[in-house]
Amino acid sequence: MTDRFDPAVADRRWQQRWAEAGSFHADSNSAKPKAYVLEMFPYPSGRIHMGHVRNYTMGDVLARFRRMQGYEVLHPMGWDAFGMPAENAAMEKKVHPGAWTRQNIATMREQLQRIGFALDWSRELATCEPDYYGQEQALFLDLMEAGLVTRKESEVNWDPVDMTVLANEQVIDGKGWRSGAPVERKKLSQWFLKITDFAEELLEGLDGLDQWPDKVRLMQSNWIGKSQGLQFCFRLATSMPGGVCDIEVFTTRPDTIFGASFVAISPGHPIAETLAEERPEVAEFIARAQAGGTSAAEIETAEKLGFDTGLEAIHPFDENVRLPVWIANFVLMDYGTGALYGVPGHDVRDFEFAAKYKLPVRRVVATSSAGASAPITEAETDPGVAVNSQFLDGLASDQARAEVIRRAETAGWGQGKTQYRLRDWGVSRQRYWGTPIPVIHCDACGPVGVPRDQLPVVLPEDVSFDVPGNPLDRHPTWTKVDCPKCGGLGRRETDTLDTFVDSSWYFIRFASQPDDRPFDRAEAEKWLPVGQYIGGVEHAILHLLYARFWTRALERMGKISVKEPFKGLFTQGMVTHETYESPDGRWLNPDEIEVREGGALVERATGVEVRRGRVEKMSKSKKNTVDPEPILDRYGADAVRWFMLSDSPPERDLEWSEGGIEGAARFVQRVWRLVRSPPGNEGQDSALLKKLHRTIAAVGEAIEGLQFNKSVAALYELTSAIEKAKPSATRDEAIRTLLLLAAPGAPHLAEEAWAIRGEEGMIADAPWPSFDPAMLVDDEVTIAVQVNGKLRETMTAPRGISREDTEALALALPKIQSQLGGGTPRKVIVVPDRLVNIVA
């Protein structure tokens, strides 16, 4: 019999055993210390892809490791099941979004189970089911009652053909991504969550997240975009129609206020709109200014456009100074006050504008290299000393800044202010496949929350997608409902919630899922915060910020005493693969490629040579995907898992390769052969014992730090060492321990081997091995001997040898003698037990 580990049999056997034993069931009432390991839950798009496999393997290794360490582990899985792809499928394939989604979930659940993840399936949830989104509706009502929900007019991208709102990412070159129709701007009344109320604490909270990548913290910090400055009103020297007499502006550089040479307002500013009503040329300019797109390239090349309104603003510190008021396309209506004053000498953007429209450029900041009268040839934005600024002259920029704010506040015409870039979170989506917003509109009472005893507001299933637009709008009965307040005729809200709302609290629902409320506070607090959260960096800003906001909102409302949902965050790299392009421009899947002798790649079907493209993230569009399923069939779950861990550091991209999976599969068989090798039960092997203890230490440390590639390397070394060792009791112990160390990564192999060795119970329940720190040190050490910092020789010496003896031994070495050529060293540096450096 060829004695090979057979995953086709073993994988299923152990998956079944774990399920029967409820091995990975998380007991909230357990007395053990708790560990919550979570990977970002998938969108059920159809099939599991390699990115999922990598993500969930990492989490699984950590979860299994924690279990073996004696923690009660919560490691759940669910489905982020609302969203657009289901509606697109409905339109294209004439299936109901719910049917499509639930079928995908069934498929993907089975795929995940084949990989043997240690998940507590009893806590599985799908956001598209009423038992989840109904509780979300209850939380939405809570937020409404707490004043954290507002209704505002907001501009949206409207696709007139699909009759739907598009996200910014769905607008490509000003056209709808599906319909190709030119996108219109449309103002709609929409629901917003007041995340801006939390701007400061979301920012400050980042400091405490020391187990998050710095990169993500920085991205969030930039996104929140705090800046401090002065806000004040310019009085207008000219009267405006409608009694408007001032323009409110915000600046972060009040120290340059004497360098102001114009005031600029946004084309969307109320004053601009008022002027436009009277003067056609203003309306015309506004239309032109707003025409430009928002793509990166367009902004890069966008020309600054301005229109002089003829209005004049009075300088707050000098009645006699008048600043012309321009409408300028670079002023954003939704940042600050939608108006600013321009200081061309010390702001790049203002300089460009002033140069184009011949506005004055004044120096009001001097630096060591540019004095008070030096001409300005480009915007100087560095701080320095105020000049040409009356009472500010001689003050350093930051002092001048404070002084201007102080005077403005004393005189009462302005005040210091903090601005944030962060905007409120618009959660309305004019779509069917999402959580219905639990609100009823009434002409008399306005929007009214659905009474809690009427929750969940269930999404109707009898809808059609043959007509563009939101099917909820045209549903015959669903919208018709009485106002809960006055009993009059009401209309049910037809917008649904942004799917980011669904993912903003699922980790709480995983921790506790009672039938009658969103979560049980005491139970949830036993698990939260999530100890280790793992997912893609693409969620660095939105999902993670929204989840942090939601958690803080619950905390502020007194519903939970957790402020930050994710204690540790890890962002894993992507799974990549080479791309292949045929001469006629089609992308080809790796399956369709054949390697000819000499390394040429040809398309299997046609024999035509293909171009080898860049290594990129696996994607449908580039067709460079590798489906996990056939790989699982061929190599088994453990080989796939092992490869996911082995080749690259987890935060970097992993390139899929045939060689890599082969190597992983080879390792599985190597371990199996060791297990099947004749046992030796007598005799010690002290060298192997040391290696073993070192490996236990190294693997534990590596997994703790999520450095799975290092844990794999350490296990390869141990495996080689055991293979080379002669039979002994030590060797037998080493094999047993190797299984324990490999168990989180290759659990099926480990269980199978554990069983045939006749060990007790399942290895999933076995404790993680401990090591003896004394075994980590050697009696003999290898000491490097350098001459002038260059390695010339090594020598072995007893550990703990004195400096003097080390030096003497080193100097006595023949090679060193010849290097020195009889001379006396000028200096000798000794690092005990490590190195000698002789300076000649």
Next chain:
RNA sequence: GCGGACGUGGCGGAAUGGUAGACGCUGGAGACUUAAAAUCUUCUGCCCUUUGGGCGUGCGGGUUCAAGUCCCGCCGUCCGCACCA
């Protein structure tokens, strides 16, 4: 434009300021075999004529007895934000 990360053999990657290249992949040689697969042994940074020596962590400087690692300046790649007042 602003901000950040990264740059080490043919490839993926290891290296508390202290022996650069662990481990894996690829490749070479050999063993076993009728043969192949599988497996095992062994070599595999570059250069020089060897014992041996020289050069090597993107480039140029610096700090240090000692730099892949710290500092300064370039170059390149990738990522995020983007007219944010």
